[in-house]
Amino acid sequence: DAMVIQNPRYQVTQFGKPVTLSCSQTLNHNVMYWYQQKSSQAPKLLFHYYDKDFNNEADTPDNFQSRRPNTSFCFLDIRSPGLGDAAMYLCATSRDRVTSTDTQYFGPGTRLTVL
């Protein structure tokens, strides 16, 4: 089945130790999104790629970066994780971003713990 895959599902890192989360998709969608969801809060968009065009949200900390080497894969890099970065990280895709009606397809998420 076409889907959005995130690896790993659970990631434990140490304070200040760089970590990379992975997302892949078989939908061949142009747009890939990364959301952060802290405990009992709403998912919040960090950034998105439209093809190779990177778009950062204004309030996303510099500590968070992303790479999209090809259509299928997108990575979230946290350069120096702090305790406040512990959260569920959700990857999503959509076919396009021109309209506001396109469905976003989500992966199962990666739960990040920072010790």
Place this chain on the structure above:
Amino acid sequence: GDSVTQMEGPVTLSEEAFLTINCTYTATGYPSLFWYVQYPGEGLQLLLKATKADDKGSNKGFEATYRKETTSFHLEKGSVQVSDSAVYFCALSTPGGYNKLIFGAGTRLAVHP
């Protein structure tokens, strides 16, 4: 800025009870509205959507109507099942907003036999 407000949970119901989860929004322009559901251990799945005023989205027995006059998109189901136990998120996206989703905080539903 744009925002979504959902009723707080958890909501606990007996099987076959009627469900309402309230959702209101604040947005400039004319947003599209969505309900996503997250089952335990899984990602978010689109449950239903509506893209203009008075549209009704429906799926799997769930319904929600886009009410512009009250800026609401309440989720309803006539008879819930144990398998409906999940977290439900109301969300919006606005034209020109590159399809960015703005979510409510989510409402946890627990259905008991």
